[in-house]
Amino acid sequence: MNETVKALIPAVVAYVAETGGYVTKTKLLKLLYLIDVEFYRFHRQTFTGFDWKFFHLGPWSAEFDPLINNLVASGTLIERTGTKPEYETKFYHVAEPHDLGTLFKSATDEFALRGVLRTWAESSTGEILDHVYFRTEPMERGVRNERLDFSSISEGPAERYVRPSSGIPPKEIKKLRAKFQSQSKEIARRAAFAYTPPRYDEEFRKGIDKLESAEN
Numbered sequence: 001m002n003e004t005v006k007a008l009i010p011a012v013v014a015y016v017a018e019t020g021g022y023v024t025k026t027k028l029l030k031l032l033y034l035i036d037v038e039f040y041r042f043h044r045q046t047f048t049g050f051d052w053k054f055f056h057l058g059p060w061s062a063e064f065d066p067l068i069n070n071l072v073a074s075g076t077l078i079e080r081t082g083t084k085p086e087y088e089t090k091f092y093h094v095a096e097p098h099d100l101g102t103l104f105k106s107a108t109d110e111f112a113l114r115g116v117l118r119t120w121a122e123s124s125t126g127e128i129l130d131h132v133y134f135r136t137e138p139m140e141r142g143v144r145n146e147r148l149d150f151s152s153i154s155e156g157p158a159e160r161y162v163r164p165s166s167g168i169p170p171k172e173i174k175k176l177r178a179k180f181q182s183q184s185k186e187i188a189r190r191a192a193f194a195y196t197p198p199r200y201d202e203e204f205r206k207g208i209d210k211l212e213s214a215e216n
Helices: 005-018 025-043 064-073 107-120 125-135 170-182 202-214
Strands: 078-081 090-093
Touching (some): 005 090, 005 107, 025 125
């Protein structure tokens, strides 16, 4: 594992919080996966060095949980339990700002990472999972419980993902974002997301239902 990932995780959490988004363990893991996908396009290796597998709701790595626990124990990450304890949902925060620019050797790498975060920081976990599960090359060709093959990722910049419009006026979006930032306990999706109709398997569908119930 790249030791820099210990600095990347709090920097990602700080970035998401600054945009008005929220960070759960599942969302954070998938953001790291998307960062690895984009990093692989240019370097033919992942940034985190995680051993990614297709497990339950998509990309998973055994290195992730121990790393998060270490960052929480050291005080680098602040862990808070959600308002629905029956789901044991935890949200992550940081106590101080973190600079993404210090983590990368080139402007190209930093730009690619910021592109991932600009696209997904404010997205719900369900929206990210839909994209990860059905629209990233390693998962498209993945086999459940097997290691993901990143070599299937095309080289060079990926086609830019554009989120569908919610139809909510900009003034209303601004008001909702301000409300979210002032009430960090209330995690809600602020815009309606129109899913495309992919063929979900039952495990994915049940997982999404549970996540959305926990995060509302």
